[in-house]
Amino acid sequence: MSSKCFVPALAAAGLVTFAAMGYSQAPQKAKRASAPQQHAEGSAHGAAITKAIAVMHPTKGSKVDGTVTFTKVENGVRVQAHIHNLAAGKHGFHIHEFGDCSSPDAMSAGGHFNPEKTEHAGPKTHKRHIGDLGNIDADDSGHAHYDMVDDQLRFEGPTSILGRGLIIHEKADDFKTQPTGNAGGRVSCGVIGVAKGS
Ligand code: CU
Ligand code: ZN
Numbered sequence: 001m002s003s004k005c006f007v008p009a010l011a012a013a014g015l016v017t018f019a020a021m022g023y024s025q026a027p028q029k030a031k032r033a034s035a036p037q038q039h040a041e042g043s044a045h046g047a048a049i050t051k052a053i054a055v056m057h058p059t060k061g062s063k064v065d066g067t068v069t070f071t072k073v074e075n076g077v078r079v080q081a082h083i084h085n086l087a088a089g090k091h092g093f094h095i096h097e098f099g100d101c102s103s104p105d106a107m108s109a110g111g112h113f114n115p116e117k118t119e120h121a122g123p124k125t126h127k128r129h130i131g132d133l134g135n136i137d138a139d140d141s142g143h144a145h146y147d148m149v150d151d152q153l154r155f156e157g158p159t160s161i162l163g164r165g166l167i168i169h170e171k172a173d174d175f176k177t178q179p180t181g182n183a184g185g186r187v188s189c190g191v192i193g194v195a196k197g198s
Pocket of ligand 1: 096168
């Protein structure tokens with residue numbers, strides 16, 4: 001048994017090694033071959049990412065949760081939010097620098113996403129933090145619905161919002177106070193990730 005089994009085992013090991021070598025070379029070849037094709041698809045159909053989602057989680061002592069989707073449209077990105085368990089009224093709503101909701105108060109998400117080093121402002125102001133989405137407005141039942149097309153949001157390049165944090169604040173954003181809009185504490189935090197159907 002020992003010698004008969006040993007030879008096939010060696011042969012099998014050789015096959016594995018051969019396969020592994022073949023595999024390690026395959027992606028390089030594939031990459032070279034498909035690069036022009038990818039480019040063609042990209043320009044013809046926009047094969048890039050077209051949809052993202054942030055699932056919002058309550059910070060410590062909060063119950064605010066919900067879902068926010070980001071969908072690429074002709075003139076920007078459509079942002080649609082459904083948020084629950086908010087206090088009635090306006091709440092600052094921003095993309096923050098880091099996709100890190102690990103600290104109980106969500107301060108780990110950093111400040112407003114501001115790759116162009118501009119001043120804080122409202123969403124309709126051209127010179128603003130890219131993350132300045134304004135306010136979401138909750139009704140008496142604590143539900144807030146936000147639906148806006150924003151022409152400054154991108155899924156690609158150095159200002160891409162993918163992987164960044166999304167924050168809902170305790171208070172309204174005044175669109176003036178630097179650099180936060182004086183929106184107070186953070187009641188909900190999520191991370192903007194690539195969505196199915198993208
Ligand atoms: Cu914020
Ligand atoms: Zn800002």
